[in-house]
Amino acid sequence: xxSVTQMEGPVTLSEEAFLTINCTYTATGYPSLFWYVQYxxxxxxxxxxxxxxxxxxxxxxxxxxxxxxxxxxxxxxGSVQVSDSAVYFCALSIAGANSKLTFGxxxxxxxxx
Amino acid sequence: xxxxxxxxxxxxxxRGQDVALRCDPISGHVSLFWYQQALGQGPEFLTYxxxxxxxxxxxxxSDRFFAERPEGSVSTLxxxxxxxxxxxxxxxxxxxxxxxxxxxxxxxxxxxxTVT
Numbered sequence: 144x145x146s147v148t149q150m151e152g153p154v155t156l157s158e159e160a161f162l163t164i165n166c167t168y169t170a171t172g173y174p175s176l177f178w179y180v181q182y183x184x185x186x187x188x189x190x191x192x193x194x195x196x197x198x199x200x201x202x203x204x205x206x207x208x209x210x211x212x213x214x215x216x217x218x219x220x221g222s223v224q225v226s227d228s229a230v231y232f233c234a235l236s237i238a239g240a241n242s243k244l245t246f247g248x249x250x251x252x253x254x255x256x
Numbered sequence: 257x258x259x260x261x262x263x264x265x266x267x268x269x270x271r272g273q274d275v276a277l278r279c280d281p282i283s284g285h286v287s288l289f290w291y292q293q294a295l296g297q298g299p300e301f302l303t304y305x306x307x308x309x310x311x312x313x314x315x316x317x318s319d320r321f322f323a324e325r326p327e328g329s330v331s332t333l334x335x336x337x338x339x340x341x342x343x344x345x346x347x348x349x350x351x352x353x354x355x356x357x358x359x360x361x362x363x364x365x366x367x368x369x370t371v372t
Contacts, residue, residue, distance in 0.1 A: 147298075179363075186260075187299070187347065187363040232298050241312045242351070243289060244361060246298030 145170045145245045147233050152250035156223055164218040164250055166207075166233035174235035176200075176209050176216040177244065181230040190218075190231070223254045258282070260364035262348050268370045269338045277333045277367045281350030288331050289361060290323055291347040299347050305331060338371045345369070 150165040168174065178190040178200070191200030196211035205220045216233060233247040261280045269275050281288050287306055291299035292315075301315040307328035316323070320339075325331040335342055345368050349361040 186365040187349075189360050192360070234298075241304050242287070242359070243301040243304055243312065243315075244291075244299070244349075245301070248296070249298050 145174070145235060145237065147235055147245055147247035149233050149247035149250050153253060154250060155253045155255065158225055158254055158256055159222045160254075162218070162220040162223045162227075162252070164231055164233075164252070166216045166218065166247060168214050168216065168233075168235050170214075170235055170237060172237040174237050176207070177234040177236070178205070178207055178216070178218050179232045179234055179246075181232070181249075183229070187232070223252075225254045225256055228252055228254050260348055260350055260362050262346075262364040262367050264367060265365060266368050266370075268372060271339060271371055272337050274334065274336045275338055275369065277335075277346050277369070279331045279333070279348030279364060281329065281331070281348070282352075282362055283329075285350035285352055285362075287351040287353065287359075287361075288325055289349040289351070290331070290333050291349065292317075293345040293347055293366070295344070302333070302346075335369075338369075340371050343369055343371045 147168045175194045177192045179187045180190045181187050191202040193200040193209035199208045207218045230249045232249045234244045236242045263278045290302040293299040303323045304312040305325040320336045322334045345366040347366045348364045351359045351361045353359045
């Protein structure tokens with residue numbers, strides 16, 4: 144089956160620190176990969192995506208590269224802000240009759256001033 | 257424009273009661289998904305509609321769970337004889353197309369169900 148594994152959290156960083164959140168996956172088929180973010184009191188929203196190997200998704204200073212050889216899609220940001228405090232979910236989907244998302248457990252990021 | 261809306265936002269039910277959760281997807285979106293998110297976990301797939309057709313209900317945890325989308329727009333997730341393990345946030349998502357995994361799913365704010 145399909146699964147997504149995220150590093151254990153929570154993560155607490157100081158403002159302007161470098162962020163890496165690890166994500167690895169197993170999939171039957173060729174997945175598209177996503178990072179979703181859930182800010183406090185808000186719904187899930189797409190942060191970035193990549194649909195094929197070596198693609199890099201980027202948004203709001205965050206980046207993630209689809210690495211097929213290591214089945215990974217790690218999220219990075221060079222300088223985090225307090226406003227980045229949220230829960231981050233890695234997810235995958237397989238094209239077909241049902242493009243449902245399979246999510247990781249999520250990780251809580253807290254950025255302190 | 258308007259996003260995905262869900263109602264009610266919060267629901268408290270006594271064990272054994274039936275509940276109905278509503279989802280209004282983005283107008284014109286073909287695909288509609290329901291997910292269940294337990295506390296501290298990622299969302300888990302429940303069921304999928306393409307227009308009014310329920311094409312996948314493999315994630316529904318028991319026959320107490322039932323979903324419909326009769327006119328291909330609004331969807332209702334019904335849980336009969338609620339149990340404490342049904343306590344979770346129920347998320348609805350819609351997407352402009354079907355079968356293509358790269359299309360973004362837009363999520364509603366969720367309904368938090370607490371069964372006492």
